[in-house]
Amino acid sequence: MSRTPPRRYWLTGASSGIGAALAEDILKSGAHLAVSSRQVAPLKVLSQRYPGQVLVVPGDLTNSQTVREIGEQINEAWGSLDTVILNAGTCEYVDARQFDASIVEHVVRTNLLASAYCIEAALPLLRKGTAPHLVGVASSVTYMPLPRAEAYGASKAGLRYLFESLRIDLADEGIEVTVVSPGFVETPLTAKNDFPMPLSWPVDKAARHIFAKLKDRPLEIAFPALFMAALWPLSKLPARLQLAIGKRMVRKSPPLRDPV
Numbered sequence: 001m002s003r004t005p006p007r008r009y010w011l012t013g014a015s016s017g018i019g020a021a022l023a024e025d026i027l028k029s030g031a032h033l034a035v036s037s038r039q040v041a042p043l044k045v046l047s048q049r050y051p052g053q054v055l056v057v058p059g060d061l062t063n064s065q066t067v068r069e070i071g072e073q074i075n076e077a078w079g080s081l082d083t084v085i086l087n088a089g090t091c092e093y094v095d096a097r098q099f100d101a102s103i104v105e106h107v108v109r110t111n112l113l114a115s116a117y118c119i120e121a122a123l124p125l126l127r128k129g130t131a132p133h134l135v136g137v138a139s140s141v142t143y144m145p146l147p148r149a150e151a152y153g154a155s156k157a158g159l160r161y162l163f164e165s166l167r168i169d170l171a172d173e174g175i176e177v178t179v180v181s182p183g184f185v186e187t188p189l190t191a192k193n194d195f196p197m198p199l200s201w202p203v204d205k206a207a208r209h210i211f212a213k214l215k216d217r218p219l220e221i222a223f224p225a226l227f228m229a230a231l232w233p234l235s236k237l238p239a240r241l242q243l244a245i246g247k248r249m250v251r252k253s254p255p256l257r258d259p260v
Contacts, residue, residue, distance in 0.1 A: 013088030021207030061114040071121030080128035093148040111155035
């Protein structure tokens with residue numbers, strides 16, 4: 001009696017935060033996992049802890065040629081993919097008094113364009129996979145404009161639209177698409193935030209929730225539930241009321257940026 005082969009995943013942003021915790025859950029399930037990030041050392045540690053399950057394919061995903069090469073490496077090693085989770089991303093805050101378009105450029109390139117490069121590399125492999133599933137990590141910030149989130153929100157709103165439009169175009173091929181919209185999660189990225197993060201979740205809890213929900217292939221995974229229950233009605237308010245709420249949240253401290 002033949003055994004079902006292990007499911008094959010590709011996870012980006014796998015070296016820290018939600019990605020690192022999600023990688024653990026995927027590997028504990030017995031699946032095989034291709035992991036990408038700019039940091040190689042954490043990926044190698046993961047491959048040593050789960051021998052025979054991990055394919056290390058590091059690189060800068062904002063470089064389209066690098067992503068094509070990663071796709072080729074996965075194809076040579078496995079020939080197909082079953083699930084792709086595009087989780088890599090960054091956040092930088094904008095100071096409107098000294099608006100810097102380079103911040104928007106960097107965040108959009110990292111969060112949106114890099115995802116498009118990965119989709120280009122992944123789709124031929126998903127078409128050869130079993131019950132293919134494409135997953136993109138967006139953000140609950142796309143529901144309502146927030147102060148200083150011009151770059152991050154624009155990139156994640158674009159990512160949401162990209163995936164929701166792809167869902168329609170890929171439906172006839174049987175490739176299902178899920179958008180993940182986390183609220184506040186305690187990660188190295190959000191540790192830079194200088195404002196309260198209501199109802200935030202530990203990263204391990206967030207990863208377990210995502211992995212458990214992915215089995216049902218929902219259109220969207222939005223959490224924490226209490227946070228979303230408060231945010232969703234606010235997102236339906238008239239624009240003037242949203243503006244009034246947003247203005248109350250403004251902080252006067254300088255914007256935070258990624259370390260160079």
